[in-house]
């Protein structure tokens with residue numbers, strides 16, 4: 001008995017930007033981006049919200065719309081849980097999952113968002129599977145038989161478009177899967193989650209929360225202090241505007257690429273090895289590995305160090321870029337759509353990213 005993947009879909013924003021267009025923004029070239037990352041184009045959500053992208057991916061995974069993989073059309077009442085992995089929801093409250101519940105009429109679902117940076121989808125998959133498994137064996141819990149796990153990202157909203165170290169890498173999009181508890185299927189065979197401290201702050205993005213609370217160590221601040229504070233805030237706003245005008249926005253992603261590269265390459269190998277060992281499955285028995293699409297060279301490195309063919313890895317970075325948490329379910333949907341996953345195949349999903357976070361799951365399709 002297990003927790004099976006019964007649907008998968010993705011959503012790709014309309015606007016596609018190629019590397020030559022990026023070279024109009026920053027000092028870069030198609031040659032540099034292609035050879036260092038494997039990226040040729042990325043998509044930017046100009047007219048699509050995070051909710052729009054989530055909805056499109058979810059409808060395909062639920063079997064309501066064409067363009068995804070779905071074993072059957074799921075009734076809205078059948079979904080008991082929605083988890084969205086995202087850093088870039090449209091609003092903080094309600095959560096993206098709550099907005100999706102309303103939009104799709106999934107009236108029996110409990111829902112929440114989760115932030116584990118680029119590993120968010122794999123963390124959400126783990127949480128959903130754990131909640132389903134726990135409720136299957138205990139009567140003192142909310143019954144959860146089916147879950148919709150969505151990852152949506154619009155990194156274009158937290159990108160410094162004047163920083164060539166990061167802006168050429170990122171892309172927007174969404175992916176979704178439906179998980180179902182099934183007594184007669186193996187489903188998810190093993191999972192692995194781990195964190196390491198990012199002691200050098202190699203991958204960061206400041207919070208957009210910037211209200212100054214009207215308090216000091218003695219309690220409520222005096223009116224004069226508040227006025228001073230508000231003058232200071234205005235000065236600060238002017239500074240921010242000037243900084244923005246110079247192409248230096250504040251709440252944007254910053255990355256020390258080499259440090260993150262070293263961590264990512266090591267983490268991917270560790271996570272794949274762990275899920276195989278935990279499931280007592282040899283790498284020879286794996287049909288497909290769907291990794292976080294951060295850089296094709298990380299996958300080259302992983303394949304070389306594990307002594308396996310690069311063909312075992314699903315690659316979709318070329319026309320997507322790094323879509324953060326959304327990259328794994330987007331690539332997984334591609335793999336289903338392209339007939340690369342058949343019933344009974346053993347598949348690994350694996351991700352790594354800010355935090356640092358590492359996660360993987362091995363399942364039987």
Ligand code: UT7
Nearest residue numbers: 027028029032118164165168257258260261264294295353
């Ligand atoms: O999703 C979360 C996980 N993310 C990752 O795993 C990403 C991991 N890191 C990477 O993928 C790579 O480190 C990058 C693609 C970000 C960078 O590649 P790199 O081979 O590590 O390049 P680098 O940072 O060592 O930079 C080499 C040179 C530098 O110039 P100098 O100092 O040698 O003159 C950079 O300034 O390349 C320069 N550079 C660029 N040149 C043209 C950096 N970005 C660009 C660019 N175009 N876009």
